[in-house]
Amino acid sequence: MLKMFLSVCHLLLLICCISSGFAEEQWFEQTLDHFDHENHRTWSQRYFVSDKYYTPGGPAFLQIGGEGPAGPVWLDQGHWIEIAKEVGAKCFILEHRFYGESHPTNDTSVENLQFLSSEQALADIARFITNKTVTSGLKTWITFGGSYPGSLSLWMKLKYPHLIKGAMSASAPLLAKMDFYEYNEVVNRSLTKFGSPKCVENIAIATKAVDTMLQSDTGRQQLMKLFNLCSPLSADDYEYFQNAIADSIADTVQYNRDNRAFEGATDGNVTISVLCDHMTDQSLGSEIERYATIPSLFGNAVDRKRVFSRRYRTYGNEMDKCFDASYANFIQSMKTPTFDAGRTWTFQTCTEFGWFQSTDSSKQPFRGFPVGLFTDICIKVFGSSFNPTNIQNSIMETNANYGARDVASQITNAVLFNGGVDPWHAMSYTTPTDSSPYRKIVARFDKANYTDQSPTFHTLFVPSSAHCAIMYPDKPEDPPELRYARAQASKYVKSWLK
Structure with missing residues (x-):
C-alpha cells in the first residue's frame, strides 16, 4: 500500500501500537459527535486495561491508539510498562475511532467519515479520562503515543491540559504539509x-x-x-x-x-x-x-x-x-x-x-x-x-489549530523523542542541537538544569534510531544513546508525579 496511507506497515505508525492477547477487550460508551450537542448518538469504543502493576493512589497511564487496531500486548511490554512498574500505574489502551473494532458507524462511507478526525479522537480521549477519573478514582493521568498517536499525546496536553499531568510522545509529526x-x-x-x-x-x-x-x-x-x-x-x-x-x-x-x-x-x-x-x-x-x-x-x-x-x-x-x-x-x-x-x-x-x-x-x-x-x-x-x-x-486549519511545531513552546510536562534515521522526524520538532553527535547530546542532557519541578518540554534525539524506537523494550544491542534516552524519559515522567 502507498506509504502515506497506513502506519500499520509504513507510516505512523500502528507499528507502534499492535497485536496479541494479554487482556480481554472492554467497551466504553462514546459520543459520536462531540461538537454537535443536538446529536445524542453513541457508539462502543474498544479499550484494554491492566492493573498488574497498579498500587492504590498510583497514576493512570493511557496509551493512545492510532491508525490501526489496538491490542493488549502493550499492556505487558514496552518502555512505558517499565515506568509503570516503578510508579505503580494503572495502564489503559484506548483504540482510535474508525480503526480496529471501534466502529462509530455502520460503514466508512464519505458521509460517515465526517466523524473521523483528530479533534474527535482527542475529545474521545478527554471523555474517557473524565469518566474513568470519576468511576475509578484515578486522578493523575499521563498519555503515551508514538507516530500519529504521539501527535495526539502532545495535542491532548495542548487542548485538555486540565485532564493530564504530562505527555510522552515518540516520532510525532507536528507540521501538516x-x-x-x-x-x-x-x-x-x-x-x-x-x-x-x-x-x-x-x-x-x-x-x-x-x-x-x-x-x-x-x-x-x-x-x-x-x-x-x-x-x-x-x-x-x-x-x-x-x-x-x-x-x-x-x-x-x-x-x-x-x-x-x-x-x-x-x-x-x-x-x-x-x-x-x-x-x-x-x-x-x-x-x-x-x-x-x-x-x-x-x-x-x-x-x-x-x-x-x-x-x-x-x-x-x-x-x-x-x-x-x-x-x-x-x-x-x-x-x-x-x-x-x-x-x-x-x-x-x-x-x-x-x-x-x-x-x-x-x-x-x-x-x-x-x-x-x-x-x-x-x-x-x-x-x-x-x-x-x-x-x-x-x-492550514490543522496547523492553525494545533500550532504545528510551535506546540513545543505552548505546553509543559512533555517529552518528544525522535530518531535521526526516521524520515518522520522532518515533520516533528527537534532542537537546533539535535543533529549533534552523541557526546554532545549527553552533555546537553546532563546540563539541562533539570529539577523535579521543571515544567518543560523535553526533546530526546538519537541520530542512529528509527521510528518509535524508544517505545520498545531495551535490548543489549540497542545503541547506548537510545538506552540513555529511555532512562531520561523515565526520569522526566517520574518527576511529573512528584
Whole structure:
C-alpha cells in the first residue's frame, strides 16, 4: 500500500501500537459527535486495561491508539510498562475511532467519515479520562503515543491540559504539509550514512532504469517479468507502480532496528545494512535485477504482506503469487466503504494532514511519484471536493489549530523523542542541537538544569534510531544513546508525579 496511507506497515505508525492477547477487550460508551450537542448518538469504543502493576493512589497511564487496531500486548511490554512498574500505574489502551473494532458507524462511507478526525479522537480521549477519573478514582493521568498517536499525546496536553499531568510522545509529526518530499530526502541520507553511498547510487540507477523501461512496450514487458506483475502495465499504473516498488526500501529505513520482534515480526533482520548489502552485491545481477528482488529479503508471507499490503495476489498456494501494480485495482479496493485502515487513514491525510511522500526533490534516489499522484487518489477515492485546494486549506486549519511545531513552546510536562534515521522526524520538532553527535547530546542532557519541578518540554534525539524506537523494550544491542534516552524519559515522567 502507498506509504502515506497506513502506519500499520509504513507510516505512523500502528507499528507502534499492535497485536496479541494479554487482556480481554472492554467497551466504553462514546459520543459520536462531540461538537454537535443536538446529536445524542453513541457508539462502543474498544479499550484494554491492566492493573498488574497498579498500587492504590498510583497514576493512570493511557496509551493512545492510532491508525490501526489496538491490542493488549502493550499492556505487558514496552518502555512505558517499565515506568509503570516503578510508579505503580494503572495502564489503559484506548483504540482510535474508525480503526480496529471501534466502529462509530455502520460503514466508512464519505458521509460517515465526517466523524473521523483528530479533534474527535482527542475529545474521545478527554471523555474517557473524565469518566474513568470519576468511576475509578484515578486522578493523575499521563498519555503515551508514538507516530500519529504521539501527535495526539502532545495535542491532548495542548487542548485538555486540565485532564493530564504530562505527555510522552515518540516520532510525532507536528507540521501538516501536503508535499512531504523531505521524507525521501531523509531516506536518502539514512541509506548513505548507515548503508553506503554506493547503495544509494545503485538504487538511483535502478529507478532510472525503471522510468526508462516504462516508455516502451519492450521495456514494460521486461518489467512485468522482472517484478512478477499480475498484469501488463498501462499508462495509468506508472506512478503507482514506481511508488509501490520504492515502499519496501522506505519501510526498511523507517523501522531500521526498531525492536518490533516482540510484537511477532520476523523481518527484524531486514535492516539498512541487509538492504544495502543486497543492492551492492554484483552476483545478484544488474542494479534493476537487485531492486526487483528486494521482496525476497522479507522472510515469510506475513512480513511480505506487511510491507506490500494490498499489492500481492496469491494463486493456489503461498509460493504462487504475483505483484499487483494496477492503479485501478488499488482505487477500487480503497473506494469500498469497509473498516479498512488504509481507507480511513487515507481520509485523514486527505482532510487534515497531507504528508504525501513524493519524489518532488532531486535529493533522493526514487522517481516517478509526484505529489499529484496522492492528491489524485484523494479525488478518485472520496470525490471531487477532496481536491488540492481544499486539502491545502484543511492542512492550514490543522496547523492553525494545533500550532504545528510551535506546540513545543505552548505546553509543559512533555517529552518528544525522535530518531535521526526516521524520515518522520522532518515533520516533528527537534532542537537546533539535535543533529549533534552523541557526546554532545549527553552533555546537553546532563546540563539541562533539570529539577523535579521543571515544567518543560523535553526533546530526546538519537541520530542512529528509527521510528518509535524508544517505545520498545531495551535490548543489549540497542545503541547506548537510545538506552540513555529511555532512562531520561523515565526520569522526566517520574518527576511529573512528584
